[in-house]
Amino acid sequence: MLRLSCGVTFAPRLRSAFLQRRCSSSEITRKASDPLRILFCGSDAFSCESLRALHREHETNRGLVESLDVMVLPPRRTGRGFKEIKEVPCKSAAEHLGLRIHQRETFRNWSMPEGTNLIVVVSFGLFVPPRILKSAKYGGLNVHPSLLPHLRGPAPIHHAMMRGEEYTGVSLQTLDPKSFDHGTVLAQTPPPGLPIPANATLQHLTEDLAKVGAEMLVQALRDGLHVPPYRDSGWMAEQLHGKNLVHAPKVGKGESQINWLEWMPLDFERFVNIFGTIWTHVRNDKGKFKRVLFLDAESVSADEVAGREGEVVFRVEAGTEGEDVPRTLRVDEERDEVHVQTAHGGWVRVRSVKVDGKTTQKARVGLREFLRR
Structure with a gap:
């Protein structure tokens, strides 16, 4: 297990250092892409950062991001007696950006907006079925806050902190048609990863990894990493070869x-x-x-x-x-x-x-x- 390091509280200069670390996508050769008509699937605050980054790219570089639709889950009941109805943060972010929103609890009996050629999934919670993936020319991408294949699953940041790990990072992977978090890693935080300060809070670490993931996603699109053939740029898989992989299930x-x-x-x-x-x-x-x-x-x-x-x-x-x-x-x-x-x-x-x-x-x-x- 990776050990916990000593560190200081998350400060602006540390957040800046997070963003300055470039992703590992060795010897990038830019590949030509059609203008992207993206369906973005997200839910929580972590996903909102990637959505905002894609929207900024859409505003400034329509030759790359031509259109952007957003899919979110329906509101859920929370609180004492489940009397409070709570929308996912990604819906509010999409409304603020003036984006078209599709609110659904399943992909069943639904077709994507016409012309959609890439699906981007960030902390969404629903599995994208093969039928939907195949209908997009460039398939799908996922931003995952861990050094895959380490900590596959829905709660990697929680588990990295609970395990007292010294480093974490972000991986950009393709969407696998059969399993969560089993796609090709197109980009990954370079070794040894990003340090987790000893007194980091979950909120601060999530915010910083969200920024890293958003930057990684946009840079990958600029470099055409979403265009086949894919090149596996993950380094953690080799380090974990022959070892039992650690999963990151939901926390309760x-x-x-x-x-x-x-x-x-x-x-x-x-x-x-x-x-x-x-x-x-x-x-x-x-x-x-x-x-x-x-x-x-x-x-x-x-x-x-x-x-x-x-x-x-x-x-x-x-x-x-x-x-x-x-x-x-x-x-x-x-x-x-x-x-x-x-x-x-x-x-x-x-x-x-x-x-x-x-x-x-x-x-x-x-x-x-x-x-x-």
Whole structure:
């Protein structure tokens, strides 16, 4: 596994460095292309960056991008009781750009706009069937935020961070008619990849990879990489030859559960940076377990730990089974914070928590009912 590197917070100069790294598409020879009539399929904020880049190219270089239509998924119900209807961000972006939008939940019984000769898919969620791919002269392209074939799947950025990897990157691939993320890699971030700072948040890393992917996509179109015959420019596949590939499936609430048996202080920090909050079950003074969210967690040295000492029993759940894990906790009334012992004797500082059924509280108040003195 790639190891986590030390780094600094994402700053403008680092974002600039991301964009200055050119994709690997060795010894490019520009190939002639018809003017492109693109169907863009996207959903989230990551895909919006590629859509905006294509639109800028359409505005300034119609000889390359002649037209641009957008396909998005229908709104979905979210929130408590699923009462809120939420549109995908890509629809708002397309509306702002004045583009024609096709909102559908399936390709079944649907034909592409007449003349479409390239499909571009970025973080879309639907598989493009062979019937649709074959109807476009240049098939389809996909921007994927990992160094393929490493971390195929819908959540590569999450998994790269969860695994504590040192580097990540972006791959531009053709759309495979049979499987997700099995196309020819036309361009890829050069080795060793782009560094993941130790304190990067999911949002910042996603924003930066989105910019890298958007630039890679447009440059590939300018260079005619979408025109067959394709040339495989991926380098990671050779490095992973003979090894078991790591998949990046969708993440759920279970991934943000605190693993008291294994997590060390930096794991707490990293998972807060990924998910915003982390959660656990804690036994109260009546012997019942309650779900508690940690809204922050910061690694501290043993010298910084102070306050009244007690013990808290946490629970690590896996499927239908669980294991109780007692941990030392120190309540620092003076600094209004709580220090919690982690695996292997480390410590984290927690300032805010949310106990099920209650509003956000100071950690020293919210964890009081769980403290065994």
